[in-house]
Amino acid sequence: MSASQTTVEAARIDSPLAEFWRRFRRKRVALAAGAVILLIMLVAVAAPLLSPYDPATPDYDNILAPTSVLHWFGTDAYGRDVLSRVIWGARISLAVGIISAAAGGAVGISLGLVSGFFGGWLDNVIMRLCDVLFAFPGLLLAIAVVAVLGPGISNVIWATAVFSVPAFARLVRGDTLALKQTVYVQAARSIGVRPLMLMLRHILPGAMPGVIVNGSLRLGNNILTAASLSFLGLGAQPPSPEWGAMLADGRSYIGVADWLTWFPGLAIFVTVLAFNLMGDGLRDALSQKLQ
Amino acid sequence: MFAFLVRRLVGAIPVLLVVSIFVFGFVRLLPGDPARLLAGPDASPQDVEAVRVELGLDKPVWLQYGTWVGHLAQGDLGRSSRTRQPVATEIGERFMPTLWLTVAAMVWATLVGMTIGVVSGVRRGQWQDQVGMVLAVSGISFPAFWLGLLLISVFSVRLGWLPTGGYGTWQHFVLPSFTLGVAVAAVLARFTRSAFVEVAGEDYVRTARAKGLPERLVVWKHALRNALLPVITMTGLQFGFLLGGAVVVETVFAWPGLGRLLVDSVSYRDYPVMQAEILLFSLEFILINLAVDVLYAVVNPEIRLR
Numbered sequence: 377m378s379a380s381q382t383t384v385e386a387a388r389i390d391s392p393l394a395e396f397w398r399r400f401r402r403k404r405v406a407l408a409a410g411a412v413i414l415l416i417m418l419v420a421v422a423a424p425l426l427s428p429y430d431p432a433t434p435d436y437d438n439i440l441a442p443t444s445v446l447h448w449f450g451t452d453a454y455g456r457d458v459l460s461r462v463i464w465g466a467r468i469s470l471a472v473g474i475i476s477a478a479a480g481g482a483v484g485i486s487l488g489l490v491s492g493f494f495g496g497w498l499d500n501v502i503m504r505l506c507d508v509l510f511a512f513p514g515l516l517l518a519i520a521v522v523a524v525l526g527p528g529i530s531n532v533i534w535a536t537a538v539f540s541v542p543a544f545a546r547l548v549r550g551d552t553l554a555l556k557q558t559v560y561v562q563a564a565r566s567i568g569v570r571p572l573m574l575m576l577r578h579i580l581p582g583a584m585p586g587v588i589v590n591g592s593l594r595l596g597n598n599i600l601t602a603a604s605l606s607f608l609g610l611g612a613q614p615p616s617p618e619w620g621a622m623l624a625d626g627r628s629y630i631g632v633a634d635w636l637t638w639f640p641g642l643a644i645f646v647t648v649l650a651f652n653l654m655g656d657g658l659r660d661a662l663s664q665k666l667q
Numbered sequence: 668m669f670a671f672l673v674r675r676l677v678g679a680i681p682v683l684l685v686v687s688i689f690v691f692g693f694v695r696l697l698p699g700d701p702a703r704l705l706a707g708p709d710a711s712p713q714d715v716e717a718v719r720v721e722l723g724l725d726k727p728v729w730l731q732y733g734t735w736v737g738h739l740a741q742g743d744l745g746r747s748s749r750t751r752q753p754v755a756t757e758i759g760e761r762f763m764p765t766l767w768l769t770v771a772a773m774v775w776a777t778l779v780g781m782t783i784g785v786v787s788g789v790r791r792g793q794w795q796d797q798v799g800m801v802l803a804v805s806g807i808s809f810p811a812f813w814l815g816l817l818l819i820s821v822f823s824v825r826l827g828w829l830p831t832g833g834y835g836t837w838q839h840f841v842l843p844s845f846t847l848g849v850a851v852a853a854v855l856a857r858f859t860r861s862a863f864v865e866v867a868g869e870d871y872v873r874t875a876r877a878k879g880l881p882e883r884l885v886v887w888k889h890a891l892r893n894a895l896l897p898v899i900t901m902t903g904l905q906f907g908f909l910l911g912g913a914v915v916v917e918t919v920f921a922w923p924g925l926g927r928l929l930v931d932s933v934s935y936r937d938y939p940v941m942q943a944e945i946l947l948f949s950l951e952f953i954l955i956n957l958a959v960d961v962l963y964a965v966v967n968p969e970i971r972l973r
Contacts, residue, residue, distance in 0.1 A: 513911030516929075516948060523933045523941065600810055604915050607812045608930050620812070627816055627919075631824035641813030649808035656804065 396585045399661040406657020412650040420466040427460035431617045440633045450635035452625065458635060461617035462643050468529065468618045469647060473599040476536035477591055480598075483537075484544025485587060489575045491545065492552025503549070506542035514539040514601055522610045529602075529618065532611040536598040547590055551583035558582075589658040596651030603644050619644045671964055679953050686949045687739075690942055691732050735942075745939035749932075754943045757928065764834050765917070765924035768847060769909045771840055776848035777855060777902055784859025788894070789886055791864060799856060806853025811912055815846040815919035832921035843920040847912050851905045858901045862894040869893070896963075903959035907952045 400406065419426060429435075429447075435455030443450045449458035491502040509517065514536075521535035552575075555561055561578050569578070603620030605611035612618030614625065619640040626636030702719035710718075719725050723734060738745065744754035787799035822842060823831040829838050866872060867890055875889045876882075914926035921927075925944060932940040 512949075512952065513908040515911040515914060519914065519929065519933060520945060596808065600808070603810055604812060607810075608915065608918055609934065610930070620810075623810075623812060623816065630816060630820045634820055637813065637816045637820070641810060641816070644810045644813065645808055648810070649805065652804055652808050 393581065393584060396661055400658060403657035403661060406654050406660075409650040409653035409657065412646065413654060416466055416647055416650070417470060419463055420470050423464050423467055427457075427463040429457035429460040431456065431461045431464040432615060440629065440636075442633070443635055449639045450633065452622075452633075452636055453629065458622075458639055461622060462619070462639050464617045465619045465622065465640065465643065466647075468612060468616065469599050469603065469644070472529065472533050472536065472602040473595040473651075476533045476598045476602070477540055477594045479533070479537040480540025480594070481544050481587065481591055484541040485548050485580070485583075487541065488545040488548025488550075488583075489552055489579065492549040493556065493571065493575055493579070499549070502545065506545050509539060509542045510546075512539075514597070515604060518601055518605055519608075519610065522605060527610045527613065529606070529612040529616065532602045532605050535605070536601050539601075540594050540598060543590055543594065544587065547586050548583050551586055552579050555579045555582045585658075585662050589655055589662055592651055592655035592658055596648040596655065599651070600644065600648050668964070672961065675957055675960055679957060682953060683950065686953075687736065687946060688732070690945045690949065691735060739946075744943040747932075747937055747940045749935045749937045749940070754939045757940060758925065758943055758947065761923060761925045761928050764922060765910070765913055765926060768840070768843055768916070768922060768924060769906070769913060771844035772848035772851065772909055772912075773906055775844065776852035776905075779848075780852035780855030781859050781898065783852070783856040784898075785863060785886075785891065787856065787860040788863030788867065791867075796860075800860070803853040803856040803860075806849050807857070809849060811846055811850060811915050812919050814849060815842065815916060818842045818846060819919075832919075834923050839920075843916050843922055846919070847909060847916045850912060851909060854905060855898070855902065859894065859898050862897050863890060866890050866894040899962055900959055903955055903962070907955045910948060910951060 433456065435451065435457075438447070438451050438455040440453060441447055441451040441455070447457050447459065449462060451457055452461070487502050487506075491499045512520075517539045518532070518535035521538055522531055525531035525534060556579065561574060564574055564578050602611055603618070603623075606618045606620030607624045609624065612621045614621060622640040623637055623644075626633070626640070629636050702715050702724055716725075723731055726734075735745075742755060744758070746753055747757055750757065783799045783803065787796040787803075790796050819831050819842065822829045829841055833839055871893075872885060872890050875885045880889075910926070913922075913924060914930060916922065917924045917926040918930060925947070928940065929944045929948075931937070932944060
């Protein structure tokens with residue numbers, strides 16, 4: 377290798393994302409939480425293979441059977457296997473969480489980019505709208521949306537997506553304001569890169585770490601809100617093995633068949649906790665100040 | 668100070684107006700014909716029409732809005748289309764139980780949450796911090812409705828110490844206010860800790876230490892005072908969020924409050940009650956935000972002058 381070649385080679389600069397990953401790898405609790413999330417996802421995908429019974433078929437000879445070798449989590453008032461229902465329920469909860477966070481994220485990111493990049497009255501209008509959405513607690517806002525659209529799991533997804541928007545928008549707006557001033561964005565602008573390309577190729581990647589942190593915390597939050605709505609009877613409707621709806625069913629059997637409330641509740645708790653722990657780890661990896 | 672108060676109060680009026688239009692319009696978007704629902708499945712078209720006229724639903728929308736606001740100004744919120752009771756009466760009966768529930772939850776959650784936060788912040792990285800933060804992250808992840816059901820199963824069904832639900836004596840308050848407060852205590856603990864950690868790195872704290880002040884004074888006088896500013900805001904906002912949580916907790920414990928009424932009104936498409944509830948909740952949020960602003964101005968004189 378000639379000497380001239382080595383002098384030309386610039387010092388390697390990690391992209392913010394690679395740097396971020398390097399720091400995140402050291403957080404053991406967050407990594408464990410990530411593993412739990414992967415496991416839950418796997419369970420959700422492989423539900424037909426993993427669940428020992430059909431989640432919807434009643435078995436009237438085995439009504440309210442306690443936990444046993446045949447039914448690890450017991451059976452419900454229709455003799456349906458609770459373990460199978462919890463397994464299938466993972467599909468619903470994850471789908472609700474992921475779709476609503478992705479939809480809310482997509483809208484929020486776009487609004488944040490536009491708001492931060494163009495500024496002016498557009499910025500003002502978007503941010504005031506976000507303030508209004510922010511002022512309401514998520515669950516009440518979701519109830520209001522469900523009130524308009526009617527109960528049902530797909531409407532719950534929209535409801536939770538709506539209140540995911542402002543957090544993403546504010547976050548991305550802040551990052552955009554900062555990134556707009558960086559040398560590389562200024563350089564790209566000076567050689568005539570169009571605004572859309574500037575936003576998508578040069579600013580968005582820099583805003584991604586924050587988006588990922590917020591996304592993880594959002595997912596947990598949205599799963600919890602969706603389960604709450606189903607528990608209130610405004611989300612997934614009874615035959616569905618949604619965890620919140622299962623808890624609503626089980627509450628009449630407290631003291632008689634506690635496993636009906638134990639296992640779906642535990643499933644919600646573990647899932648939400650995993651997303652929160654991972655989000656915390658991601659956030660710590662992101663903020664240098666706490667290092 | 669007085670001028671600041673007046674300015675903020677006047678500023679809230681257009682917001683309220685927008686909210687009222689939004690609330691009115693949004694309820695009109697609901698699926699289903701309330702006149703048809705109310706008249707019952709066997710009603711003849713004439714009966715449905717009679718109900719429609721009685722509710723004023725046959726008039727143009729702007730007229731309905733005008734009438735509604737006019738009545739609103741006189742404290743007349745209409746009648747519940749479900750119970751036929753005046754809405755003001757229904758809400759009046761439900762208001763105090765919810766207020767007491769949220770206050771009880773807020774008081775213990777603030778005390779416990781901020782204590783955990785300060786202890787974790789002071790003992791950063793030590794076992795107190797770790798225990799505190801594990802409790803806090805569990806608290807924000809715990810579904811309130813599950814917690815409520817578990818508490819009922821242990822303390823009411825198994826031990827028989829406390830009632831499963833209802834409203835009346837102090838025993839009725841224990842489980843619901845605990846359930847409602849857990850998430851808020853957890854949020855406040857995390858927030859207080861991070862505010863404290865942030866302040867602990869500031870120059871003036873280092874200076875206080877450098878000039879040889881005892882650690883107790885550094886923590887209480889220099890760090891905590893400044894850390895508490897953002898915590899005030901967060902606490903105020905949490906109060907608003909408790910109202911959301913109350914919806915779930917009131918359902919679990921059969922609490923005769925506003926949250927339960929809201930869920931019922933949505934399930935039964937009780938327009939007038941729904942409108943009044945959402946308007947009331949919005950008003951509460953506006954007032955809470957206002958109170959937070961004022962409190963902030965009291966603590967920090969810079970804001971008043973702006």
